[in-house]
Amino acid sequence: MIKNNKKFEIEYVSSSGVYKTPFTLVVFFEFFISFTIILLINLWYINSLYYSVTGERFIDSWSGGDWWYWLLLPLNIYGNIFLFFIINLMISKIIYSILNVIHPPKEGLFDNGSKDWKFMHRRFWTVYFPIWLARALPLPWSDIFVYRVFGIKVGKNVVLYEGYIDPEFIEIGNDTMTSLHVCIFSHLIYHDRVFIKKVKIGKKCIISAHSIILPGTVIKDEAILGANSYTNINQILESNLIHTGLPAIRSFNPKSIEELKSKVKDNKIGKNQY
Amino acid sequence: MFQPASLKLDSPSPVDERLRNKYIIIYFMIITLSFLPVSFFEYFYIRYLWKEDTYWIFFLFIPLNIFINLYILQLGALSFSFLFLTIGKLIHYPKEGVFIRDINDKDYRYWNLRNMIKKWPLFIMATHPFPWLKNRFTLRFFGVKIGKRTICDNCWISSEFVEIQDNVIIGMGSTILSFGIEQDKFIIKKIIIKSDVLIGAKCVLLPGTRIEKKAKLGALSYTGYNSILKEDSIYIGNPAKLKEKGVKENF
Known part of the structure; x- marks a missing residue:
C-alpha cells in the first residue's frame, strides 16, 4: 500500500507483464477438456466417416455412410472451430468466477509475491487462452465478446x-x-x-x-x-x-x-x- | 501476452530477397524433415491404440496427442535447424563487425542464410497457442543467453549476439536488434542486458547497447548505437538520455 498518504507519482513508464507460474497449466487444462467435449459431440460423425471408408462401424448401433455426410463436412469443421471456442470460454469463465470468489480483484499497489499479485497472475492465465483463440478465429473481432464475458x-x-x-x-x-x-x-x-x-x-x-x-x-x-x-x-x-x-x-x-x-x-x- | 491479431511474435530475422530464391531449398528441407518425427509418432499412436473394443482409449488421448505432436514438431524443427546452423558455422563462423551490404560479402551472405534456417522454428514458436517453450527456450537453442525469471514473451529479440541476464523484464512490443543496416553498411554488434533491468513497452535497442544492472529504460524510447546505460539510473527519450541517477522509491 502507499505509505505516508503521499500522492503516487511515477518517474518512468514501464510495461505490464506476467510471469509463468505453475498455475499456467490451466491453459492445458482448458484445451484438454474442451477438445474432449468436441470429440464426444463429433463421435457420430467420425463413426460415419469411418464407415464410408472401411465399411465397418466401431459403434454398431449408429448410422453412417450417407452421401450428405460428405456434403456437410466443411460445415462440420467450421462449426467445430466456433464450438471449441465457446466451450473454452465457458470453462475459463467458470474458473475465473471461482477465483474471484476466493479472492476478489482489488485496485492498489501490490508487492511482488503478495496474495493479490498471485491472484492477478492466475486471472491473467485463465483469460489467456480464450483471448488467443478469439484473435486466431476467422472473426478476430470476436475478442470483444470475450472481454465482455470477463466483465469489461x-x-x-x-x-x-x-x-x-x-x-x-x-x-x-x-x-x-x-x-x-x-x-x-x-x-x-x-x-x-x-x-x-x-x-x-x-x-x-x-x-x-x-x-x-x-x-x-x-x-x-x-x-x-x-x-x-x-x-x-x-x-x-x-x-x-x-x-x-x-x-x-x-x-x-x-x-x-x-x-x-x-x-x-x-x-x-x-x-x-x- | 494478449498480442494483437496481426502480430506473430517472430523474432526479427529478415532475409535478403536476392538470396531468398537461391537458397529456398534449405528452407523447404527443414520443414519436411521436421514433420518426419511427427509422422513417426502418429504411426505408432494409431498402430497401438486403434483397436476393436477399446476405441475410447484412442479418442481419450487425442487432445494429448495433438499437444505432444505440436511440441515434437517444434523440437524437430529446432534440432534440424540447429544441425544446419552448426554446418553453416563450420564453413563460416559468425562474427561482429561492420560489413558491406552486398551478397558477395561473405559475412552478409551467411547472416542471411542463418536467418533463413532459423525462420521455420521461430515461426512455429510464435504461432502455437501454448505459453511454454516460447522465446526463451527457442533462443537459448540458438546460443542467446537468457537468464532465469525473465519476462520476454511479448517482444522481438534477435536470435544471435544477445545476452540477457536474470530477472529482466522486457515490455510489450519492444524490439532488441543486434544488427543494423545503415545505407550500404551492415553492422552486427552484441547487446548485453545485465540482471534486474527493466525495459518499458515499445522500446528499441540498437546494436552495441549495454545496459548495466538495475537500469530502467522508459517506454517509447530507443537507444543509440553502442550506447551504455549506467547502473541504478533511469533513461528516457529519443535517443535515451539520463533522467535520474540513483533510483529511489518515492512512496
Whole structure:
C-alpha cells in the first residue's frame, strides 16, 4: 500500500507483464477438456466417416455412410472451430468466477509475491487462452465478446483487436476506436511492485497508433490521443481536444472541416491545384 | 501476452530477397524433415491404440496427442535447424563487425542464410497457442543467453549476439536488434542486458547497447548505437538520455 498518504507519482513508464507460474497449466487444462467435449459431440460423425471408408462401424448401433455426410463436412469443421471456442470460454469463465470468489480483484499497489499479485497472475492465465483463440478465429473481432464475458464494459462499435489490452479494470464507451498496436495497461510494473487501477475511456474517443494508456487514466468523451504518446497515471484527458506528448501534456483544439477547407483556399499551392 | 491479431511474435530475422530464391531449398528441407518425427509418432499412436473394443482409449488421448505432436514438431524443427546452423558455422563462423551490404560479402551472405534456417522454428514458436517453450527456450537453442525469471514473451529479440541476464523484464512490443543496416553498411554488434533491468513497452535497442544492472529504460524510447546505460539510473527519450541517477522509491 502507499505509505505516508503521499500522492503516487511515477518517474518512468514501464510495461505490464506476467510471469509463468505453475498455475499456467490451466491453459492445458482448458484445451484438454474442451477438445474432449468436441470429440464426444463429433463421435457420430467420425463413426460415419469411418464407415464410408472401411465399411465397418466401431459403434454398431449408429448410422453412417450417407452421401450428405460428405456434403456437410466443411460445415462440420467450421462449426467445430466456433464450438471449441465457446466451450473454452465457458470453462475459463467458470474458473475465473471461482477465483474471484476466493479472492476478489482489488485496485492498489501490490508487492511482488503478495496474495493479490498471485491472484492477478492466475486471472491473467485463465483469460489467456480464450483471448488467443478469439484473435486466431476467422472473426478476430470476436475478442470483444470475450472481454465482455470477463466483465469489461465494452460499448457498441468498438475496434479492439489490434492492441495489447489487459483483461480487467477497463471501461470503454460506444463508438471508440483504438488503432494499431495500442497498449491499454490497467496493470503496471513499477520497481518490484504492480500498480492496478481502472482505466476509463469515454464515448467516441480516438486512440491513435502506438500510444500507451497507463492505469488510472480517464479519457472523457470525444477526446483524441495522438500517435506515439503516452498518458501519465491518474491523468484526465478533457473532452473535444487532441492530446499528444510524452506524457500527453500538450493539447490542441481540433479544427472543423470548414476551417481546414478555408485554409486550403488561402494557400497558394492549394489555389493552383484546385 | 494478449498480442494483437496481426502480430506473430517472430523474432526479427529478415532475409535478403536476392538470396531468398537461391537458397529456398534449405528452407523447404527443414520443414519436411521436421514433420518426419511427427509422422513417426502418429504411426505408432494409431498402430497401438486403434483397436476393436477399446476405441475410447484412442479418442481419450487425442487432445494429448495433438499437444505432444505440436511440441515434437517444434523440437524437430529446432534440432534440424540447429544441425544446419552448426554446418553453416563450420564453413563460416559468425562474427561482429561492420560489413558491406552486398551478397558477395561473405559475412552478409551467411547472416542471411542463418536467418533463413532459423525462420521455420521461430515461426512455429510464435504461432502455437501454448505459453511454454516460447522465446526463451527457442533462443537459448540458438546460443542467446537468457537468464532465469525473465519476462520476454511479448517482444522481438534477435536470435544471435544477445545476452540477457536474470530477472529482466522486457515490455510489450519492444524490439532488441543486434544488427543494423545503415545505407550500404551492415553492422552486427552484441547487446548485453545485465540482471534486474527493466525495459518499458515499445522500446528499441540498437546494436552495441549495454545496459548495466538495475537500469530502467522508459517506454517509447530507443537507444543509440553502442550506447551504455549506467547502473541504478533511469533513461528516457529519443535517443535515451539520463533522467535520474540513483533510483529511489518515492512512496
